[in-house]
Amino acid sequence: MTQAITPDPLINWALLGHATLVSAASGLAVVILFSLAIRSWAGIRGAGVTSVTRRLHVLVVAVTSAAIASTVLWGFLAIIHKAH
Amino acid sequence: MHNSLVLILVVTAAVIFDFTNGFHDTANSIAPTVATGAMRPRTAVALSAVFNLVGAFLSLHVAQVIAKSIVSQGSVTLAVIFGGLIGAIAWNVTTWYHSIPSSSSHALIGGVVGAMLAHAGSHAVLWHGIASKVLIPSLVAPTLALGLAAIATITARRLTSKVPSGELSAGMRFGQIGSSSLLSLAHGTNDAQKTMGVITLALVANGSLVKSSNTPNWVVVVCALAIGLGTFIGGWRIIRTMGQGFTKMSSTQGFSAQMSAAAVILSSSHFGLPLSTTHVATGSILGSGVGTPGEPVRWRLAGRVGAAWLLTLPLAAVFGAVGYCGENIFGLTTGAVVMGAVVTLYCGAVYLKSRSGVINASNVNHAWDQQSESLEKDKASA
Numbered sequence: 001m002t003q004a005i006t007p008d009p010l011i012n013w014a015l016l017g018h019a020t021l022v023s024a025a026s027g028l029a030v031v032i033l034f035s036l037a038i039r040s041w042a043g044i045r046g047a048g049v050t051s052v053t054r055r056l057h058v059l060v061v062a063v064t065s066a067a068i069a070s071t072v073l074w075g076f077l078a079i080i081h082k083a084h
Numbered sequence: 085m086h087n088s089l090v091l092i093l094v095v096t097a098a099v100i101f102d103f104t105n106g107f108h109d110t111a112n113s114i115a116p117t118v119a120t121g122a123m124r125p126r127t128a129v130a131l132s133a134v135f136n137l138v139g140a141f142l143s144l145h146v147a148q149v150i151a152k153s154i155v156s157q158g159s160v161t162l163a164v165i166f167g168g169l170i171g172a173i174a175w176n177v178t179t180w181y182h183s184i185p186s187s188s189s190h191a192l193i194g195g196v197v198g199a200m201l202a203h204a205g206s207h208a209v210l211w212h213g214i215a216s217k218v219l220i221p222s223l224v225a226p227t228l229a230l231g232l233a234a235i236a237t238i239t240a241r242r243l244t245s246k247v248p249s250g251e252l253s254a255g256m257r258f259g260q261i262g263s264s265s266l267l268s269l270a271h272g273t274n275d276a277q278k279t280m281g282v283i284t285l286a287l288v289a290n291g292s293l294v295k296s297s298n299t300p301n302w303v304v305v306v307c308a309l310a311i312g313l314g315t316f317i318g319g320w321r322i323i324r325t326m327g328q329g330f331t332k333m334s335s336t337q338g339f340s341a342q343m344s345a346a347a348v349i350l351s352s353s354h355f356g357l358p359l360s361t362t363h364v365a366t367g368s369i370l371g372s373g374v375g376t377p378g379e380p381v382r383w384r385l386a387g388r389v390g391a392a393w394l395l396t397l398p399l400a401a402v403f404g405a406v407g408y409c410g411e412n413i414f415g416l417t418t419g420a421v422v423m424g425a426v427v428t429l430y431c432g433a434v435y436l437k438s439r440s441g442v443i444n445a446s447n448v449n450h451a452w453d454q455q456s457e458s459l460e461k462d463k464a465s466a
Contacts, residue, residue: 010216016224019355024232027347031236031340035243038255042247075266075350 030071037064087290090162093420094286097169099310102279104176105188106136106314109275111322112185112345112365113267116338116372118448119327122257122264125318125445131261132268133316139272140308153213154193159204163411164196165286166420167203170427171195171404175396177431181438183321183329184392187360189278193218194400199408201401214397217358222393225348225359226367233344233371240340241376256335263342268315270349271361276311280304320443325389326366328452331373331381341365341372363393382452 040060043049049057113135114128123131155164172188172195179186193214200208244252283303287293293300327333333341345361345368352359366389373381410426411419 010212011220015355015357019352019357020228022354023228023344023348023351024235026351027232027344028236028239030343030347031240032243034255034259034339034343035240038252039244039247041255042251045251072262072266075346076269 026071026075030068033064033067033071037061037068040064087162087417089417090166090420091286091290091292093424094162094166094169095283097166097173097424098279098283098286099306101169101173101176101188101192101282102276102307102310103314103317104173104180105275105279106133106311107317107319108176108180108186108188108314108322109271109361110315110319111326112361113264113271113342115323115326115365116333116341116369117260117264118323119333120257120260120335120338121449122260122335122338125320125323125448128264129316129318129445131265133312135265135268136272136276136315137308137312139269139274140276140311141304142269142273153217154210155196155200156204156208156210159200159208160285160289161203162286162289163408163416163420164199164203165282165289166423167199167408167411168192168196168404169282170407170423171198171400171402174403174407174427174430175400177434179392179396180319180321181434182392183325183443184389185322185326185362185366186389186392186396187222187362188275189358189360190218190222190393190396191400192278192282194397195404195407197397198401198404198406202405202408202412218397221357221359222363225352225363226370229345229348229364229367230371230374232348233341233368234375236340236344237337237372237375240336244336253335256339259339260335260342263339263346266346267342267349267361267365270346270353272308272311274349274353274361276307279307279310283307318445320445320448321438324443324448325385326369328449329382329385330366330369331376331379333369333372334376337372337376337379340375341368344368344371 037060040057043057044054044061110129110132113132114123117123117128118125122128169192172191175186175191175194176188179191197209197214240256247255280299280303283306284293284297284299287300287303288295288297331337345365348364348368349359349361366386370381370386373379407423407427410423413419414422
């Protein structure tokens with residue numbers, strides 16, 4: 001009984017699609033979060049800002065910072081996971 | 085077959101290749117950081133060296149892309165490995181002299197393929213593997229990075245358009261320190277591992293190590309130190325090309341480029357797609373220029389770099405084949421010594437020639453010579 005051997009495709013489109021999606025999502029997510037954090041940081045330090053707005057800016061900075069830290073930690077764990 | 089002298093020469097060549105890999109690829113992680121002034125040049129290369137060193141120690145399994153996917157494992161000999169390594173070193177030094185950011189991994193693959201062609205002919209080269217693991221990724225990687233960095237730059241600029249420039253610059257520069265550290269760590273885990281794999285392969289081919297053994301600790305330490313030291317020396321010529329040559333970068337562009345590159349490299353590593361960090365970093369820097377309306381992008385320079393990428397495999401293969409044939413002319417041991425000496429002399433001559441136009445930490449950020457490069461506006465983003 002013979003088995004047909006299918007050669008690996010030159011391009012694994014499914015894998016490429018996954019990698020592209022994850023790259024785009026994670027890269028854009030960090031850039032957007034960091035930009036929002038900078039905008040809110042500038043808002044906290046700006047003159048003539050009400051206390052409510054200032055608190056809102058502090059909240060945005062805290063949330064975005066935590067999200068960025070999580071994403072970077074994911075990147076670091078991905079490196080470790082790949083290494084072992 | 086035991087041949088201690090040739091094995092020592094192969095290990096030495098592998099460590100030297102690792103060192104050239106370090107200084108050749110420093111730019112991938114820190115060129116935007118240096119260009120935007122986020123860190124002082126010397127501090128940036130020191131930080132990158134530390135993260136490359138740490139990355140090399142994190143990675144403890146042997147990368148077998150070359151052994152499994154590029155050439156037939158049964159045909160690998162010490163002479164082939166040595167020929168491939170000296171071919172890759174010669175190509176790395178040549179492209180460094182010409183300030184061209186080319187892939188060190190492709191140089192190593194080209195060198196080994198050339199040596200293998202000279203040793204056993206084309207049947208010992210796995211052409212399908214070269215197409216799927218080397219050629220296609222080299223087209224996909226820069227395109228993906230360019231597109232992502234362009235979108236990231238446009239998004240970041242829009243979101244921060246009302247932020248005072250001083251605070252924006254300070255914030256983005258802070259972010260660049262983190263993104264370049266992440267890139268350096270990823271580079272250390274990827275590239276030091278390749279040299280560890282080559283040395284382990286040589287030890288097995290020489291009969292000094294049992295097949296399927298783990299990488300010896302001394303190999304890990306030596307490779308980590310070599311890539312870390314190479315990074316610390318800093319390939320200033322290439323840092324200058326990537327930081328100043330392609331486009332004049334703002335800190336927003338620098339952060340967007342580096343974060344996009346880090347996302348592409350880490351994601352592709354996670355999914356097992358072999359991408360060149362050099363191709364990704366170059367694509368993302370170009371993308372940051374494309375994403376900034378009115379910012380000139382030097383497409384002619386990008387075209388020259390692209391041409392060098394196309395030439396890396398064939399020319400490194402020629403260097404590798406010449407190295408292998410030189411070994412054969414004089415016999416394995418004498419030939420390896422002679423070809424090692426020839427490559428050392430070549431590298432020394434290139435280094436001495438480079439002294440006439442030294443680029444270092446003090447002048448790496450000087451304005452790009454606009455008379456020698458035609459500035460072309462990015463019509464797509466205008």
